[in-house]
Amino acid sequence: MPATPSESRAPGGPRIAEGRVVVVTGAGRGLGRAHALAFARAGARVVVNDLGVGLDGSAEADDAPAALVADEIRALGGEAAVSTDDIATGEGAAHLVRTALDRFGRLDTLVNNAGFLRDRMLVNLDEDDWDAVIRVHLKGHFLPMKHAAAHWRTEAKAGRVPEARVVNTSSGAGLAGSVGQGNYSAAKAGIAALTLVAAEEFAPYGVQVNALAPAARTRMTERTFAEDMAAPDDGFDAMAPDNVSPLVVYLGSAASHGITGRVFEAEAGRVTLMDGWRRAAQADKGARWDPSELDMAVRGLVAKSPEPERVYGARG
Template sequence: MTLLDGRIAIVTGAGRGIGRAHALELARQGAKVVVNDFGVSLAGEKEESPADAVVKEIEALGGEAVANGADVADFEQAAAMVQQAIDTFGGLDILVNNAGFVRDRMLVNTAEDEWDAVIRVHLKGHFAPLRHAGAYWRNESKEGRQREARVINTSSGAGLQGSIGQTTYSAAKAGIAGMTLVAAAELGRYGVTVNAIAPVAKTRMTEGAFDTSGMAEPEDNSPVVAWLASVEAGDVTGRVIEIDGGQICLEQGWTHGPKRDAGRRWETAEVGPALRELIAEGADPEPVYGA
């Protein structure tokens, strides 16, 4: 027996890089995998999907997989992708939301269409598959067939600490972290855990943007995803985990810090001194990447 025997997974953006590594590792651990890849360049332009090649790699390992070419940010295509897993393999247990691309710009140079494209593929591209998978799991639970379902979203250090030159990407990845917390709270009653990773890896998205010579490999992230996808991980939900090679870090996120209560509406002149006291008492924020 391996960790994920008999479990059924969807991995989005699984044709290359981190997503491909996730799909292969889930398959090694016994999962049947829907390998999704829309096939786009780093700039979001359509090209041939490599999903079929990953399916062949999984089959060469003795696993079962099927390719899917859905645009995960298209609501109906995302629904059809979830249905493909159900129709092909008999259900769905694991959703790994990974698809994305970058259009990095300094804030004042960002075009409206660049903002829209990045927010769409990352944020809506997480929402649409999760919404349809969640509805399926809710229905299964109500019909007395509750599944031990797992969702692993993909945030980023850019979304958690911020990153110079990545305003749009950082906003999308921060949104994914927030979505993870709420989905974990809402879907827990149906047997679903929802977590996110913030992976560090040498991929198409990082090459050219950073010095990648010392960066971790995509495969370094996938054992954490495989464990979070397991039945064994049922007590872990609503967490964001950063992975950097052999290091895993539990991100703490926003928490309530020092506070003052005036017992009434604040006078404008009082706000500055009170807020400065709170800042002095609180922890210093981590610096934005690249600052």
């Protein structure tokens, strides 16, 4: 499944995703909706995936958000398919990939975005709330990647090496931690690490994998960070979800050739490449340490190292 003739590795142009087929999970609202519409404007055919659940993942009587976004894409003159698969199940993730292949005959880009919140301080966090958030975020990234990559591997083995892309959604909470969001922070940190592994493992199949940590106004942020996320009366709306989507479209296009295994932050008009965990300082005795010796050694390492990023919501 090579890139179509209309695709270009050279950046630029509003139709940067022309001819591509893109799957976006959690695309019924917020960031996912913005991504789906941005891809459609850039020339892609889009599979809009959303279960239509509440902010905490519970079932709710909704207005079929995936279908509404698909209608918006068609109103723009684009093509869209609807998926209500549960992407945190093997069957649902496999069916999601099949939907793209059956409807459009190919799959070029997977954007993993689905998620929800169940915020509690750790001492008050129920096991079910831990499992549910880890399931939808972390497992909900793993399974669509697994099934999409299996397809791309088959294509590569048949001599049709794709220009495939995966864009995962981490969070500042995953990169720095967030008080009251231990389950969410752990899941999002796992997604960042999973991205690095997938980038290496999928590279032989012509697949690039990157992640971003977005900051934008969505159902998941507009309550927790209400003051920071409020829309201005006029001027540039820095927290609009649409500000994040251009980076997602670029990373999901053939123009991003050669960029893989990276984690970005995207907020307002800023794009930041994150540096990840790096060795800051080291003490080597050349032999086994005695615990009593380590106080001076460890304090010396801390003194020589940069201050860590503050956890969101930290006191002081």
